[in-house]
Amino acid sequence: MQDVFIGFTSITWKMLVMYGIGGILIWLAIKKQYEPMLLLPIGFGAILVNLPLSIAWEHEGVPGFLRILYDAGIANELFPLLIFIAVGAMIDFGPLFRNPLMIFFGAAAQFGIFATMIMATLLGFDLKTAASIGIIGAADGPTAIYVANKFARDYLAPISVAAYSYMSLVPIIQPPVIRLLTTKEERRIHMPLHEKQSPQWLRILFPILVTMTAGIVAPISVPLVGSLMFGNLIRESGVVERLSQIAQNELAYLVTLLLGITIGGSMSAEKFLNWNTMLIMAMGLVAFIFDTAGGVLFAKMVNLFLPRERKINPMIGACGISAFPMSARVVQKMASEEERGNIILMQAIGANVSGQLGSILAGGLVLALVPLLVK
């Protein structure tokens, strides 16, 4: 008789909490429209995997569909790389070519990764786990998944959820940090718009040279950089428009769907509900705050050396995080609120696409440097 009601008798309070967390993610996706393409499947996956007996994950030693997807796309890092091809096909480096100085904000805004990594070690995490937590600050879901999968597989779920949740919360996280670190006068700085078009040969050569350079500097970053730049090459070559469209649409949507539900599927109550998850979520937020601060303060420092007419609006620094194009939109909105007609969107996009480059390079360097110190 007990077998008939096994579904009821197997429910634990932890499962109920996970239904609540899944419900909150679904609510954020539908009601608040925060990254709905990801939070919706993650939320549903979290509910699915925590149903009694976890049939969707594994039953009597036989893998369920979530486990099959996990092994096929997360454990071997395929899904993040496919997402990168799609993202590469969406990125236009044109605004960066028009304002090449913006590239340095893509480096400065990675500060949060490293500050959070140091903080995580102070809280007792080992170097590999700390590095995986820090990578939440890359503001780049696929990179976070890729690094966590290599260094801290047990924490993959909270790290992925933190990365995607905070990316969707960029419009809430960044403005107060920017306001705190800048004066009204600084936020009103106008920046001249460069209208020049970059030649096609540069657009084609750039992804190839970036891949080769990254491959020499940090060979382990090649899958990350290579897939991103392959997507971009498809876009910029101009001869495979259909492939570019498929990468930007069908591939992006399909893999995002599978990635989301699989990440949700890895959120089993026993793995997810613990003190470390809370710490990881908190440190993820800290990473985003430090990223923003790092970018803004770097812009203010650069301004010390620039003549008055060439000063940079320091809000641009905050766009050096990889959350593309949300961060650029947030900063443009803030600039417009400070002064109507102040258009800094192109420069902000330039910094934002640099952030994409900076985050995968940071991820690659962490992947290269950490194993030198810890076996």
Next chain:
Amino acid sequence: MTEFIETLRSASATVQAIAVSVGGLIGVFATLAFFFMMIVVADRFGKR
């Protein structure tokens, strides 16, 4: 260099994290600086 890495291997996790941070930030800045030079040179070359 090998000696330095050996010393770091026996250091605390925080010291190792600081070393990775310094190396990582320098690496990201240097690589992006190289891309910056590439774009600037290409721009100059394109104008000719």
